[in-house]
Amino acid sequence: MRLLLTSAGITNPAIRDALVDLLGKPISESHALCIPTAGHGSSFGPVGPWRFIRGADLGWKSVGVLELTALPTIDRERWVPWVREADVLLVNGGDVLYLSHWMRESGLADLLPSLTRTVYVGFSAGSLVLTPRIGQAFMDWTSPTGDDSTLGMVDFSIFPHLDHPDSREYSLAAAERWAAEIAGPAYAIDDDTAIKVNDGTVEVVSEGSWKFFGPAR
Template identity: 70%
Template structure:
């Protein structure tokens, strides 16, 4: 898969161009499936959030970009649907648009639905995540992003780095770069802190940062005394 891991969707022209480069075609010629599932797992959320994401009424531009078509893939429904049916839907889509919310909840349903097992075979598909939709592909999200004490911070591990989103967001006073530095030190693994005008692009294992804002890469400390 070709990945565009955003903090808050396609927020600026630079991220939009990165999406076009990954698609290799205009948005209006591409078909999309949106996955709202993570929005239902956030205990601070409501049904309004997933609806806004699906309808293109949120502040994270994804479904409203002018796609040829947009379908909805609700992961919690997939175990009750014939597998060959929904797998075909996924394989035929040019892009998966993955909602934010609760990353452990999303990871659970990616596994239980079978989508997680399918992802490695989707070599021609573009995956666009925002917030939890991006974090779910990392090895761990860190305890700072757990809503419930019983949750595990280990996610899918599709990429080998973690993500701290929404750095310096005006409505999230706790999401400072200093907090991200502490979070990364506790993880002890490669990690990026990104603002809402930044995305991480991954193509054939090569990682680069696409930004009109600010970000930071945290390299884990090596041994020594």
């Protein structure tokens, strides 16, 4: 897959340009599929998924919604084509481990590696879910495994919302403590930064602040 991993979505022209580059065509010619599931596992309440879906419309040719908790009750022959036909998957923030669990339970996690032409845009938890592990700081919902492991589709971890003005939990000092626990390649990114992954090449796209922890890439 082509990945655009963000804290808060498409927040500035640089990130938008990176999205268009990954799509290979204008947003107005692209079909989007929103995945709000992580919001249901968070403290945002029922308004969270609605805000995500409403805010995700950048002028797409079409916008659909895919709720992962419903997929086990739907024949794969019905929903897999919906995913394959989308140009971009927009994956909401919320609870990372809840999202990871339902990506596996729904079968979407197994499908993702085959979507070589699809662009995956993660919003906060939607980005973290593709990493190997998230650290204690982002463990809210308890997964069946009881640990902080996620899907491991990329080889680095992410600390989102760096230096967010509304919370000390996202300070650089907090990110440094988190990175010491992760003990592997990791990025701390603010809401104006994205990590672009295309054909295995990792690029930071930013109009804000970020920091890499680990050996030089």
